[in-house]
Amino acid sequence: MTPTLRSFPGGLAFVDIETTGGPAQRESITEIGIVQVDEDGVRExxxxxxxxxxxPExxxxxxxxDxxxxxxxxxxxxxxxEVFDRLDGRLFVAHNARFDHGHLRAAxxxxxxxxxxxxxxxxxxxxxxxxxxxxHGLDHLIERHGLAVADRHxxxxxxxxxxxxxxxxxxxFPPGHIDAAVRELIGHPSLPPHLDPEQxxxxxxxxxxYLFYGERGGESSQLGGNDEADAEAEADPLGPGRARTGARDRKRHAPLQDLPLYIGKSTRLRSRVLSHFAADHSSDRELSLSQQVRRIEWIATAGEIGALLKEAELVKRLQPTHNRQLRRNRELCTWRLATDIVGDWxxxxxxxxxxDFGRxxxxxxxxxxxxxxxxxxxxLARDHALCPPLLGLEKPPQGARCFDFQLKRCRGACHGGESPQAHALRLIEALHALKVEHWTWPGPVGLREGEAIHVVxxxxxxxxxxxxxxxADLLEAGRPxxxxxxxxxxxxxxxxLPVVQL
Known part of the structure; x- marks a missing residue:
C-alpha cells in the first residue's frame, strides 16, 4: 500500500528545484521535479x-x-x-523546504x-x-537509510x-507515529466538523x-453570554471600516445567530489559526473551542501594533466568551498626588x-x-516605611504615634520624628515605578506602521x-x-514606530 497521510487525502508532492543560486525575487529556477503520491499510485x-x-559555472x-x-x-x-495543478491540494514535501517553497511561491x-x-x-x-x-542533510539521509541515488543534484x-x-x-515507524510528527511540525489541524475548509x-x-464564531442558542451558549455585548455584535460585529473576512461574501456582517467565541491576533494569521486546531488533542480549552466554532472572520492589519490595538478594541466591544483578559473595566482608577491648601502632599x-488620564x-x-x-x-507603605495615616490608609491615631511607628515600620512623620517634606520625597520615590506616562504632544499624533497611520x-x-x-474622519470624530x-x-x-505630527 502506498504510504500516505490520513490527514492529507489529496496526497503528497515531493518537490525539488534547481536554481542559478540567485534570490527568489528573481527568475532563478532552472529545473523542477515533482513526485506525486496518492491512493492512485506514484507519478513523476x-x-x-x-x-x-x-x-554560474x-x-x-x-x-x-548549463x-x-x-x-x-x-x-x-x-x-x-501545470505546476500549480500538480501541487494544489497536496502536502508540499521538500528538503530545506523554505528554499524550494519560497522560490516557487515567488515565481x-x-x-x-x-x-x-x-x-x-x-x-x-x-x-x-x-x-x-x-x-540531517540529504547526503546523510542517503547514507543512513541506504537510499538509491540516481541523478543527484x-x-x-x-x-x-x-x-x-x-x-x-x-x-x-507506524503510520500514526509519522502522522503525529508531521502534524506537529506543520500545525496541520484536525479541522472542526462544522467549519468550512474554504475559510x-x-x-x-x-x-x-481573527474571530471565531459559534451558534447562538446552541452548545456555545452554555458558556454564558453578555446581553449588552450580544446586541453590539448583532449591530455591527467588526465596526466601521472593517477589513476583509474569511467568508465568501466578504461584505456580510455576522448573522444574528452567531456568537463571538474568541478573538486573537497574530503576525501570521493562518499559522496561528491552524495552531488552535492542531493543539485540540492536548488542551481542554482548545478542544472546547474547536468543537464550538462554526465560522471564522479575519481583519488584516499593517503590522503587529495594529493587530494588538484591534484585538483589544474588539474583545471589549464583542465580549467573546473564551477571552478572559482584555475585558471592560469600568472601575479603573489611579492614585493622584496633590497638595492641599497649606501645601502638604x-x-x-x-x-x-x-x-483625562493621558494629559x-x-x-x-x-x-x-x-x-x-x-x-x-x-x-508601598510597608516596603518604604511610610506612615499609613498620612497616606489616608488609616485614621489618625488618638495619640501622637501611629501603630506602624510602634512596630518600627514608620519613621515618625505622624508625630514630627520625620519632616513632612522628607516623608513626601520618600513617597514620590516609592511611587516612581507606578507613574503614568504623560502625553507630551499638544494634540493628536499618528504612529506610522507600513502604509497605515494609527491616530492617537x-x-x-x-x-x-x-x-x-x-x-480626516478620525480627527473629527469624538474621542473614546x-x-x-x-x-x-x-x-x-x-x-x-515613527511619530507623525497631525
Missing part, C-alpha cells in the same frame, strides 16, 4: 526552466545544468498552471497565482524522528530520494486579528471616568478596583487610517474612553 514529472540570468558543475540546456526551455510563467506570484500549500520539511522530520543523529533525482526516505520511515484556505499568513483615588502628570498606577489600589499603597490622542486610539479621507490595555500598547508603540 520534471521540466527544465529558462531563468532570467546565466547559470559553480552551479553548472554541481547540477550539470545555459545551452535551458536555452529552449519554457519560462516559469508558461508552465505555472507563482509573478505569474499571477497564489500558492499556499501546507509545507513539510524533511530536514525537520528527520530531526524529529531521529533525534540521536546530529546531521537534479530536481527529479532528489525528489525521488525524498520519496524513498518517506517509504523507509514508514517501514520503521481556512482564505486565511493569509499576514498580521491581523496628599493622595486621592480618582477614576478613569472622572479625568495629567500627577497620576500613579492603574488598578481594576479601589481594593486593589489600596492594597498596593499599603504594600492622550493615549486614546482614535482608529487607523490608510488614506487622507479616513484620517480611556482604556488601560490600549494605553499599554501605545506606550510601547511610540518607542517603536
Amino acid at each position: 514529472w520534471s521540466t527544465l526552466v529558462r531563468p532570467a540570468s546565466r547559470i 559553480t552551479i553548472q558543475r554541481l547540477t550539470g545544468i 545555459d545551452d540546456m535551458v536555452a529552449d526551455a519554457p519560462r516559469f510563467e508558461d508552465i505555472a498552471d 507563482f506570484r509573478r505569474a499571477g497565482l497564489d500558492m499556499r500549500p501546507q509545507v513539510l520539511c524533511t530536514v525537520k522530520l528527520s530531526r524529529r524522528l531521529f533525534p540521536d543523529h546530529r546531521r 537534479r530536481a527529479l533525482g532528489d525528489a525521488r530520494l525524498l520519496w524513498q526516505f518517506w517509504q523507509k520511515i514508514h517501514e520503521r 481556512i484556505a482564505d486565511l493569509p499568513d499576514t498580521p491581523g486579528v 496628599r493622595l486621592e483615588l480618582v477614576h478613569a471616568a472622572d479625568l 495629567r502628570d500627577d497620576l500613579y498606577g492603574f488598578f481594576r478596583t479601589r481594593r486593589e489600589a489600596t492594597n498596593r499603597l499599603r504594600a 490622542d492622550g493615549w486614546r486610539w482614535l482608529g487607523t487610517a490608510t488614506d487622507e479621507a479616513m484620517l 474612553a480611556f482604556d488601560h490595555d490600549i494605553y499599554k500598547i501605545l506606550v510601547k508603540a511610540v518607542r517603536r
